[in-house]
Amino acid sequence: MTRVTAKKAEPAMKVTLEDLEPMTRGAAFLGAGGGGDPYLGGLVARAAIEKYGPPAVIDVADVPDDALLITIAGMGAPTVMVEKTLSVEAAMIAFDALEKHIGKKVFAVLPVEMGGLNSMVPIALAARRGLAVIDADGMGRAFPEIQMVTYHVYGVSTTPMVISNEHHDCILIETRDGKRAEDIGRAIATQMGLNVMLASYPMTGRQAKQSAVKGTLSLARGIGRAIAEVRRKGDPVEVLLGYLRTTPYYNKCAVLFDGKVTDLRRETTRGFAIGHCKMAALDGSGDELEVTFQNEHLVARVNGATRTIVPDLVCFVDRETGEPITTEGLRYGQRAKVIGTSVAPNMRTPEALAVFGPKGFGMDEPFQPIEDLMEIKP
Amino acid sequence: MRIGVDVGGTNTDAVVMDGAAVLAWCKTPTTADVSSGIVAAIKKVLDDSGAATSAIDAVMIGTTHFTNAFVEGKRLLEVGVIRLGLPASRDLPPMVDWPAPLKQAVGDHCYLVHGGNEFDGREIAPLRESEIAEAARDLRRKNIRAVAISAIFSPIDDTMEQRAAEIVLNEAPDVALTLSGNIGRIGLFERENAAIMNASLADLSRTVVSSFKQALDSLKITAPFYISQNDGTLMTADFVAQYPVLTFASGPTNSMRGAAYLSGAKDAMVADIGGTTTDIGMLINGFPRESSVTVDIGGVRTNFRMPDVLAIGLGGGSRVRGDETVTIGPDSVGFRLTEDALVFGGQTLTTSDIAVAAGQVNFGDKSRVSHLDDAFISRALGAIHAKLEDNVDRMKTSAQDIPLILVGGGAVLISRDIAGVSEVITPDYSSVANAIGAAIAQVGGEVDKVVSYEEMGRDAALAEVKREAVARAVAAGAIPATVEIVEIEELPLAYIPGGAVRVRARSVGDLQKL
Numbered sequence: 100m101t102r103v104t105a106k107k108a109e110p111a112m113k114v115t116l117e118d119l120e121p122m123t124r125g126a127a128f129l130g131a132g133g134g135g136d137p138y139l140g141g142l143v144a145r146a147a148i149e150k151y152g153p154p155a156v157i158d159v160a161d162v163p164d165d166a167l168l169i170t171i172a173g174m175g176a177p178t179v180m181v182e183k184t185l186s187v188e189a190a191m192i193a194f195d196a197l198e199k200h201i202g203k204k205v206f207a208v209l210p211v212e213m214g215g216l217n218s219m220v221p222i223a224l225a226a227r228r229g230l231a232v233i234d235a236d237g238m239g240r241a242f243p244e245i246q247m248v249t250y251h252v253y254g255v256s257t258t259p260m261v262i263s264n265e266h267h268d269c270i271l272i273e274t275r276d277g278k279r280a281e282d283i284g285r286a287i288a289t290q291m292g293l294n295v296m297l298a299s300y301p302m303t304g305r306q307a308k309q310s311a312v313k314g315t316l317s318l319a320r321g322i323g324r325a326i327a328e329v330r331r332k333g334d335p336v337e338v339l340l341g342y343l344r345t346t347p348y349y350n351k352c353a354v355l356f357d358g359k360v361t362d363l364r365r366e367t368t369r370g371f372a373i374g375h376c377k378m379a380a381l382d383g384s385g386d387e388l389e390v391t392f393q394n395e396h397l398v399a400r401v402n403g404a405t406r407t408i409v410p411d412l413v414c415f416v417d418r419e420t421g422e423p424i425t426t427e428g429l430r431y432g433q434r435a436k437v438i439g440t441s442v443a444p445n446m447r448t449p450e451a452l453a454v455f456g457p458k459g460f461g462m463d464e465p466f467q468p469i470e471d472l473m474e475i476k477p
Numbered sequence: 478m479r480i481g482v483d484v485g486g487t488n489t490d491a492v493v494m495d496g497a498a499v500l501a502w503c504k505t506p507t508t509a510d511v512s513s514g515i516v517a518a519i520k521k522v523l524d525d526s527g528a529a530t531s532a533i534d535a536v537m538i539g540t541t542h543f544t545n546a547f548v549e550g551k552r553l554l555e556v557g558v559i560r561l562g563l564p565a566s567r568d569l570p571p572m573v574d575w576p577a578p579l580k581q582a583v584g585d586h587c588y589l590v591h592g593g594n595e596f597d598g599r600e601i602a603p604l605r606e607s608e609i610a611e612a613a614r615d616l617r618r619k620n621i622r623a624v625a626i627s628a629i630f631s632p633i634d635d636t637m638e639q640r641a642a643e644i645v646l647n648e649a650p651d652v653a654l655t656l657s658g659n660i661g662r663i664g665l666f667e668r669e670n671a672a673i674m675n676a677s678l679a680d681l682s683r684t685v686v687s688s689f690k691q692a693l694d695s696l697k698i699t700a701p702f703y704i705s706q707n708d709g710t711l712m713t714a715d716f717v718a719q720y721p722v723l724t725f726a727s728g729p730t731n732s733m734r735g736a737a738y739l740s741g742a743k744d745a746m747v748a749d750i751g752g753t754t755t756d757i758g759m760l761i762n763g764f765p766r767e768s769s770v771t772v773d774i775g776g777v778r779t780n781f782r783m784p785d786v787l788a789i790g791l792g793g794g795s796r797v798r799g800d801e802t803v804t805i806g807p808d809s810v811g812f813r814l815t816e817d818a819l820v821f822g823g824q825t826l827t828t829s830d831i832a833v834a835a836g837q838v839n840f841g842d843k844s845r846v847s848h849l850d851d852a853f854i855s856r857a858l859g860a861i862h863a864k865l866e867d868n869v870d871r872m873k874t875s876a877q878d879i880p881l882i883l884v885g886g887g888a889v890l891i892s893r894d895i896a897g898v899s900e901v902i903t904p905d906y907s908s909v910a911n912a913i914g915a916a917i918a919q920v921g922g923e924v925d926k927v928v929s930y931e932e933m934g935r936d937a938a939l940a941e942v943k944r945e946a947v948a949r950a951v952a953a954g955a956i957p958a959t960v961e962i963v964e965i966e967e968l969p970l971a972y973i974p975g976g977a978v979r980v981r982a983r984s985v986g987d988l989q990k991l
Contacts, residue, residue, distance in 0.1 A: 139569070142569055142574055145573075146568060146573065147568075176596070178596070178663060178927075178979065179596045181663065181666075182663060182664070183562070183565040183593075183629055183665070184565070184566045184569045184666075185569075186565065187568045265564040265565040265566075265567065265601075266564055267564075292565075292595045292596070292599075292601070293595075293596055365967070365969050366969065419871075427968070432766065434871070
């Protein structure tokens with residue numbers, strides 16, 4: 100097991116069994132309606148930690164500049180994952196194959212997507228491989244495509260990447276750019292059963308420092324803890340917002356709406372499940388919210404006016420408990436509060452917005468930060 | 478004529494119905510052997526109504542027996558679990574997240590073997606029959622008598638589960654088998670859990686069903702009997718003996734269906750006010766609205782469709798505290814009401830005492846609450862109504878006022894108007910709404926599968942699913958002409974090519990021979 104000497108006086112952080120529940124809850128929140136239910140991912144991580152011990156967590160700042168990091172994530176369809184479950188073995192095969200291809204010993208596992216079930220895959224793999232996991236990812240939320248990450252935005256090549264599955268099929272892909280990696284990778288993943296593990300974005304510590312969204316593993320845990328505490332502290336959503344305001348990225352936050360689902364339409368376009376959810380206000384004001392989602396929520400509009408738009412986060416939470424609600428869990432008549440939050444500054448630059456801003460999802464509308472749309476004072 | 482029976486943890490209720498009319502009803506204590514309580518209840522209603530046993534067309538029974546047995550971990554069989562899925566799903570064996578006592582109760586006899594299907598129907602791996610036979614022999618050596626078989630994507634293709642069942646029966650002809658594809662929906666863990674639960678109840682279900690049979694035999698009732706399931710529809714006795722798990726949430730469903738029937742309301746809120754809690758649920762088109770969250774039974778995740786019921790700590794035995802600010806519950810004196818409440822000579826102020834003091838109902842000794850002043854009584858009533866009001870509002874789906882139907886013994890607590898409610902209805906026979914819900918139940922059929930709109934076209938695909946749901950209702954005993962589709966849900970599947978959509982359809986129809 101890689102031993103990390105913490106530079107600070109405090110002992111090195113580890114992901115323990117006790118951390119998993121808050122982390123999965125926080126990851127569900129960061130999933131912004133998508134990313135897959137982290138419950139199964141949490142079980143896989145639990146099994147790995149019980150057997151192999153808790154993996155150490157390292158700050159990006161503490162990674163040597165020339166150290167090799169590799170990302171790991173599940174790729175496929177949530178519906179398939181709930182049948183075939185996640186394969187840590189497949190993750191090992193993909194990860195090891197990419198390490199071998201690069202010909203250099205890997206230093207640690209780098210998460211790519213902290214929202215949804217992919218938050219748990221790096222933890223499970225790190226435990227199994229006896230490696231540390233980096234406290235960072237490439238978005239601090241969930242997104243549907245491989246190239247929709249800050250690593251890609253800030254110049255890290257998506258490939259070489261390796262896709263593997265439970266059959267030990269193992270495919271190395273090199274492409275010219277990230278979007279081609281997504282298209283080719285998805286076609287292969289479909290053939291391989293739509294439940295594959297993807298090792299990608301091999302990078303140096305220096306590149307990670309320049310491109311990652313830092314501290315998101317800790318943030319997922321913090322959000323999950325805040326939600327767990329709400330039952331003792333009064334209005335759950337206020338407690339959650341209170342915590343978010345203390346975070347470095349999600350601090351511009353507001354309740355966008357408090358209502359009941361009055362209409363829910365789903366359609367499949369370009370291979371993605373596009374949906375629209377309408378809500379009516381509970382206060383009898385007649386106000387109406389519409390959220391458009393493509394796996395994750397993209398935009399929330401109240402009475403037609405945009406209130407929060409991607410990459411800023413739009414999350415549904417239970418009014419009573421603060422528990423995050425995924426798009427698949429939305430039902431007609433359900434009562435929920437909708438929360439909007441800002442995201443990390445490196446997610447909102449022009450280069451980043453070109454990849455996963457509104458245009459990246461086919462919306463003809465400029466990105467506007469939530470603090471402007473909701474007039475949130477700094 | 479029909480007899481409806483509700484076998485609860487405390488009471489066994491029975492009604493005799495002729496068409497829409499309730500001829501007689503009664504409440505008797507549930508007995509340890511179940512059957513003598515049923516006999517007593519049915520005997521009483523037959524006597525009271527003067528109905529001849531030969532005039533009875535059917536007996537419908539609702540019971541919480543299996544749910545209670547599973548949650549308590551009592552009288553469960555050890556279960557052998559065979560999952561067809563390798564090389565997939567290896568990292569998460571069956572029952573990994575079960576609470577330890579239940580896992581212990583059903584043993585930990587899990588076998589992961591090759592097999593299962595991909596989302597598009599391809600085989601993950603061919604079935605290795607020798608692996609299954611070996612597992613079956615091992616189970617026989619361990620003297621395990623119940624077996625659950627699950628396969629990846631069996632709701633799409635259950636051929637492998639069926640073949641595995643043949644192999645197991647060939648090695649161990651006497652085991653009670655449950656195939657996950659026959660019970661559950663997509664979601665391997667939840668479906669497998671349901672199959673394991675069901676298998677663990679195999680002995681108990683045979684015993685209970687035969688005790689029902691004995692009860693009817695001893696009364697010389699030869700009419701067929703049915704047992705109600707989660708969605709408020711009926712199963713034949715033989716079917717329940719095989720699938721006891723399908724009765725798990727029938728209690729609240731029956732009470733809501735009974736409320737709908739008694740009040741004639743199709744879209745309404747129902748509050749079933751008992752001694753300790755009030756269950757609030759919403760009727761849509763005469764059926765309970767279903768819950769959208771994963772349902773946890775005794776700490777085990779399932780994907781059953783359960784009625785969306787909000788249970789709150791308000792009942793006839795709820796404790797009343799405070800003076801200027803009055804609080805109600807959530808704790809209750811429960812079944813000790815007739816000893817602990819003031820009007821029954823006890824020392825505890827309960828909601829029933831308030832109702833008696835306010836003159837809403839007359840039982841016990843009213844003089845024992847004469848010291849309560851009117852202003853306090855009014856505040857306490859205010860608190861009771863506010864609690865119901867808040868929670869009715871939580872369950873509402875639109876700002877429109879809707880009717881509120883009160884059932885259960887605690888309905889006497891409510892005397893004032895409720896905000897957001899167009900009218901409060903307390904129907905006759907509301908204290909036996911459960912048994913009536915069982916008596917009026919229909920039969921249903923359900924299909925949940927993934928279809929390709931690109932291949933079949935949406936209309937053709939939906940028509941096929943509907944046809945299948947109707948066929949299932951007819952197979953369950955419905956009169957074909959009465960079967961209608963009551964629910965259809967489409968969920969496009971993200972990332973899956975070919976326009977794959979998960980479609981769920983539910984049908985119900987009237988039972989033959991009524």
